[in-house]
Amino acid sequence: MPVITFFNTLGRSMEEFKPLVPGKVGFYGCGPTVYNYAHIGNLRTYVFEDILVRSLRRFGLDVTHVMNITDVGHLSGDDDSGEDKMLRSAKERGQSVLQIASYYTDAFFADTERLGIARPDVVCKATEHVQDMIRLIRRIEAGGYTYSAGGNLYFDVSKFPRYGELANLRLEELKAGARIEVDENKKNPQDFVLWFTKSKFENQALIWDSPWGRGYPGWHVECSAMSMKYLGESFDIHAGGVDHIPVHHTNEIAQSEAATGKPWVRYWLHAEFLVMDKGKMSKSKGNFITLQNLLDGGFEALDYRYFCLGGHYRSQLSFSDDAMAQARASRKAMLEKFLDLRTHAGTAEVPNRSRLHAGVLARLERFDKLLAEDLAVPRALAELWGLLKDPSLPPADVVAAALDMDTVLGIGLAGARREEKSLSDEERSKIQALVDRRTEAKKAKNWAEADALRQELKDLGIVLEDGPRGTVWKQLKA
RNA sequence: GGCGCCGUACCCAAGUGGUAAGGGAGAGGUCUGCAAAACCUUUAUGCAUCGGUUCAAUUCCGAUCGGCGCCUCCA
Incomplete structure (x- = not known):
């Protein structure tokens, strides 16, 4: 097993990865908020997390992957037109918010499945863990980190000295209210709600009884409560999109460590955005594309996965129709090359790893080393190309090694077929x-x-x- | 106002203090009745610009220009 290093957002440096418990990894990846379809920008992050999990498993680690489904807290507040339409049509069909959540959860996993993303070991819904959240909030409250105002229970960031460490925030320099009105109930602009009894939204659909009154939990608390429930009060890796660093993850750390008094997450990994010509993909800008859009455009889901592998997870990746078409052409060429080799290998026995040709083995070892270096996937992909294109290597060995590499990359070599559809x-x-x-x-x-x-x-x-x-x-x- | 990232060939995109991966596209060639496929060759003395440090910078530092993200729910 090579030495694994990751760029840890906490501290902003490369660090050797050493699991808390040798041989085991607790991994929590922020899941979707299921009130609309995932777009391909979202999906880039899940492809990254999938590569992360598969790499760790490749290195012999026993990974427990937990993902939340946020199905409460944001369902009634957003007024994006596309979503309104969905909600309206859902209402016309007489569906509840939970049914909507269920619909988009299914859609999400349908997408990830098409992208070859392994299903997390634990998928946990916020609505099914409200009691866990309440228990966690009580611990935070017992530690004196909270205050009530205007009917809501707030986390007081001034009680948590290390607040903002992850994001390098210095509170006094933040310009609160630069972009949004400050909640007048807050002592500090960075304070955040642990429990709402007064919704800023009219029609909060889901509410629960709690020690603070009937209401619903703040958004951040679900990740703290559920991750600890399934992975323990301290665990190894937490990943998500870069946008979560300043608020969501920062708040999660504060409340988690306030509750337990222990370090919570040891390695933070963040995926950069997929960007379009005019910046990131976002619903409000009306420029988001779903996986289904790509499929409708004649692409395969794995073409998109391949596209994602072309850039490093910590760099923004430029999406365009042209770039997508290039990825498709490249993947197609790779599958063709692979099929040729498989044909040439014929019935030759596929060697197991210990008996591989030295040149093939060398490439496989480089491949592993690249993955271990903060998931250098673009270079690992280049290594696969080099393997496939090296005429000096025996085809059967190349095929075996390529399939091996593909267990992480997931480009679909094993399922490669020449024919597009079956003929009678x-x-x-x-x-x-x-x-x-x-x-x-x-x-x-x-x-x-x-x-x-x-x-x-x-x-x-x-x-x-x-x-x-x-x-x-x-x-x-x- | 603050925090942070980025600017590499036509396009996507790696990368390093010691002289630019990979892929797509294009061009030329081999092969071919044609065609396709395949294969070979080829495409940045150059890594936004200008300074500085250094024996040596695309890689470090500074400035400038341009782009982007975050500080609000957002992958």
């Missing part, structure tokens, strides 16, 4: 008959007829390739 035997024999007729015409040097038959097949969606071993046909990509 009847269709096959028809095509073969035409191909045979053309072969006869070619033998007779009757080029006109041969070309006519080529065109006829092309109209059927079949392209021909004359090679040294005769003519092979393929389906034209739809």
Whole structure:
């Protein structure tokens, strides 16, 4: 197992990764708020987390991956037009907020599944853990970190000296209210609500009884409560998008450590944004794209995954139709190359790792080393290309190693097929008959007829390739 | 106002104090009746600009220009 290093947002430096319990990793990844479809920017982060989990497992670590589903707290407050439409149509169908949440949760996992993202070991819904949150809030309250105002229970950041450490925040320099009105109940602008009994939204749909009155939990508390429930009061890795650093994760740390008095998370990993021409993808700017949009545009889900692998997780990645098409072309070429090698490998026995050709093994080792260096996935991908393109390596060994690498990358080598859709035997024999007729015409040097038959097949969606071993046909990509 | 990131060929994108990965696209070639595929070759004396440090900078420092993110729910 190589030495694993990660760039820890807490401290902003590369650190060797050493799990709290040797051989085991507790990992919490911030999940979706399920009131709308995930867009491809969101999904980039989940691809990153998937690569993280798969890499750790590759290195022999026993990972427990926990992900929350935020299905409370933000369902009635956002007035994005697209969402309103969804809510309205849901209302027309007589559905509850929970049904909406359920719908988008299913949609989310349908997307991640198509992207080959492994399902977390624990998926926990906020609405099913309100009692855990209440218990956690009571501990925070017992420590004297809270105050009540205007019907809400607030966390008092002035009681937590290390507040803002993760984000390098210095409270006195923040310009509170620069972009949003300050809640007049707060002693400090950074204070945040642990429990609402007075919603700023009219129609909060879900409410619970609590020691502070009937209401609902603040957003940040769910991650603290659920992560501790499943991973313990201290655990190894917490990941999410960079946007969470200054507020969400900062607040999570404050309340978690206020409750337990212990260090909470040891390594913080944050994924940068996918950006479009005009900046990040966001609903309010009306420039967000879903995975389904890409599928409708003729891309495969794994083309998008491949696209994500082209950039390092800590760098912004520029999305465009052109860049996406490039990723598709690149992945297609890679699958073709792989299929060629698999054909050449024929029935040769696939060697296990210990018996691989030295040159292949060397590449595999470099691949592992790159992953271990803060997930240098773009370079790991280049290593896979180098492996596939090196003519000096035995095909069977290359195929074995490529499949091995793909257990982390997830580009879909194992499932690669030449044919796009299944054809009936009847269709096959028809095509073969035409191909045979053309072969006869070619033998007779009757080029006109041969070309006519080529065109006829092309109209059927079949392209021909004359090679040294005769003519092979393929389906034209739809 | 504060915090932070980025600017690498036509495009996406790695990377390092010692002379620019990979992919896409383009060009030329081999092969081919045609075509495709494949393969080979090729495309930044250059890494926004200007200074500085250094034997040596794309890589460190400073300034400038440009772009982006966060400080509000947001991956």
